[in-house]
Amino acid sequence: MTIRWVSGAVYGVVLLAGLYYVFAGLGEWQPWRVFGFVVGIAALFVFDAVERRSRAAWFLLAKLALFFVVVALDESSLSRVLFVLVPFTAYLTFGRTAGLVLGALCLALLVTSFVVWVPGWYRDANYVSDVLMFCLGLVLAVAMADVAVRERRSSARIAELSAEAERTRLARDIHDSLGHHLTAVSIQLEKASAFADRDPAVAKQALADARDSVAHALDDVRTSVSTLRTGQSLVSALTRLDVALEVEGDEPDLGRAAIMTLFRAAQEAITNARRHGQADQVSVAVTFGKADTRLVVRDDGRGFATDTVHTGFGLLGMKERAALVGGSVTVDSEPGSGTRVAVTVPRS
Incomplete structure (x- = not known):
């Protein structure tokens, strides 16, 4: 859920920034290019909407291809920020190493594109600023992914501990209730067996006591199940004692x-x-x-x-x-x- 929220927010910002650049007169009006840019962003939204949880690499490759298309159609070049989502997605999907490696590759790709198409870019404050801001975006993306992964692991650990605590409580319930009653039944049955021939009256009383213990055990089980299953209040449970x-x-x-x-x-x-x-x-x-x-x-x-x-x-x-x-x-x-x-x- 986190990756979809972050991705959608970045898509929205890129779309608004690209349209503002065009309609504010900061760039040349080319209808086909603007249309393709909007369609590309829409395709990213649709892709995220239909994407299912998967560790398949083609999901990431498909997004990467769409990023290249959008960047090529965006006259402002502001959509380069989309590439910070690559290490973010890779970190969440494939792990820390994949996220860091792809983040470094994205940075290398940006610098290479400047070296090839913008001679002397390193002396232009705008391009240097672009590289620095892109580095900052990568750092924040990786940090967010790391936090998300840690939170996911913590949630899983908490769920595991909760399940273990619940198993411990159930085991203690069985020991404290049924275990006690069954022990009493066993003692009474042994007593009845021992006195069956020597003193039938004592044996009969032992069997009666065993039946009482069984009745108490059944009532105890009903009370516990009612409390657990129906969410019975404490006062309601205590009134049955x-x-x-x-x-x-x-x-x-x-x-x-x-x-x-x-x-x-x-x-x-x-x-x-x-x-x-x-x-x-x-x-x-x-x-x-x-x-x-x-x-x-x-x-x-x-x-x-x-x-x-x-x-x-x-x-x-x-x-x-x-x-x-x-x-x-x-x-x-x-x-x-x-x-x-x-x-x-x-x-x-």
């Missing part, structure tokens, strides 16, 4: 990654409170501030010593997930006094 929810402020456009980070943190903290903390009451508070979004999960469970917390509780994964979106996690808890988990994610 069946806990007391307090919301302060208006929810901004957080982005899918931030929503999933906060939702998973709340989900993990609630699960820990009920399963490990044996809490009777769990509440979630969300504050949408100007600079960040803060989610706090409180419970009245038995608590734990934060310096000896087991990483299997999922707090480490919670912190890693928050770090991916520039957020942070703090955990306040003491044995017998409940737990408070706070997750902060910047709005940017």
Whole structure:
């Protein structure tokens, strides 16, 4: 897209300059020459419009031929500026070496034409100025092409990193949700198998617990898919966790990654409170501030010593997930006094 915009701008400038030169009386009026000049510029516009992305050299050669035609028909010779597009196009299409080589060839061609048709040109300020301005145009064209190539590579790298981050988040989602539930199902099934003959009641309860874990897993998957696919808001996702929810402020456009980070943190903290903390009451508070979004999960469970917390509780994964979106996690808890988990994610 960049090359077409730059090329079109140069074509337009050359067309206006050539027509002004003629109609302002600065040159001899030759209708056939003016007509051919306009047709040549129009052909360049048409050529760029129908050109498709290709590394074929004939695209560049065809443009070069049209440049020669336009320059030959332009009485003002101002259209020589078209040749600065040659290294620009070559740089973008074939790489830096091709762009620099063709830029040097274009400069050599201009100087050679002066040597052949304008004896003593190097003593004429106008011709020397033309050469210097052409050199400046080549430098700017190559610099613009270099910037465009770097931007293209940076965009590709950013897309690659974004895809990698998305894969990491999805892998963590599977590990934190399905992995947890499947582990529970496996344990309950093993328990049912072990007690099938010795204590049928225990085995039956283990199977019931396994079915509950499967139901929770299915509900978890539905919630995650709904959040990812439909762009569900954070508040809408949190209302499905069946806990007391307090919301302060208006929810901004957080982005899918931030929503999933906060939702998973709340989900993990609630699960820990009920399963490990044996809490009777769990509440979630969300504050949408100007600079960040803060989610706090409180419970009245038995608590734990934060310096000896087991990483299997999922707090480490919670912190890693928050770090991916520039957020942070703090955990306040003491044995017998409940737990408070706070997750902060910047709005940017």
